[in-house]
Amino acid sequence: MKHMTEEELIAYREGVAEQRAVISEHLAACKECREELERIEAVLSALDTLPVPDPGADYGRQVWREIAPRLAEKPGRWWQAWLQPRRLAAAGAVIALIAGAFVAGRFTNRGGTGDNSASKEQVRERILVVAVGEHLGHSERMLVELSNAAANDPKQKEVNISAEQHRAEDLLQENRLYRQTAMQEGDAGLASVLDELERVLLDVAHSPDQVTPAQLEGIQKKIEARGILFKVRVVNKELQQRQEANEPAPSQNGTTKGERNKV
């Protein structure tokens, strides 16, 4: 008797087999193929036990709260979404990066000597360094304020962190763009720190406007446990040094990406 191939049995199990009736008939008569199918089934059943976290009953509303401020008045026209103030700010940052790199590239081209691509690379990196440095500075200030926030009165039942929450939402947009740019530029160390920062910003942006002192303490402990303030400061300092080192000697090719990867 010709047995079924593994491919046929997997297709049968996953409901994509073309000759389902033929395979069913064969399985009814062939113990060996039935056992093989059971072995496949055992692996798939084990995989079915992998849990998916429950995002909570309120999740749909939470998603809406996150995206609603970023939606245009009317859907369907892609350019309208970019007219939202937040998107405009984020898009502006990226346009500034591209335009800066282009203009700088034109200037470095006129030199005509040496390695132009290396110069362009340096200029683009310098612009990214300045923009990201500013973003990290804003993020650091927000996190410091949140870390130091406390109830004015010990009897106060709730603390209003809506200002920090809204700032975290705005910073989240920028952070995403900078992380993606850093990835494209091959700056893994910076992308990694921005990724960690994004998780913290996401936590803060997801927090309610009013929190109890205990909830606030929980948020503060999370920030502290992740050591994100320290990492942000180290990277920001390093970016400043890179900026200073690059400015007086544009021909210098050295990069400190490797060093930051150690953070």
Place this chain on the structure above:
Amino acid sequence: MNRMPQNVDSTQAIAESDAIAVERTLAGDRDAYRVLVERHSHNVFRLAYRMTGNRHDAEEVVQEAFLRGYQKLGQFAARSNFGTWVYRIAANYAIDRMRQRQKEDARREAPRTESQDGMEDDPLSRVKDEAPTPERLTQSIELRKQMEQALTALSEAERTAFVMRHWEGCGIEEIAAVLKSSSNATKNTVFRAVHKLRLALQPFVETRAQARAMGTES
């Protein structure tokens, strides 16, 4: 397959109600989109989590899927199902996110090792090399770790095809559209995914079954 069981009537009722919400949104009623977001967020989150393997990325995928859905709503064909459509947007974005995550992880890790014959070290072979000991296998947490590693070792296309077919019960044509591939190639991708998962996990699953049979694991 784990897709949420729904009878035909309720599926049709939801699709009709979705179609009305889409029309109202297109007419300028932004709150109508809220209904769609609240109705489909959980399902999209489940797909995104299974594809990306972590909550942070899954949440980003959900938000981005609904944002892109809103921006492209004018292109949505009324005869389609909104749930299926937003699923496809989420799956596409999840693939981008997985790709990005792999690049980040690869850069963070030390350079990949090469075997003696100069071939790149296959992550699946690393899973297999860890000889299963009965002690380790009695812990379900260990098996879970192996399963997560085996899923991570799949390519983005394989993971997408497996998640969408096995866990979400999507049709081959739907998966093929996400993968920008033919039906036959997509079926083949599903096969490759299950084959690789089997290679990586069967020894662990069998040893656990034996331990259970001998009563050494509860």
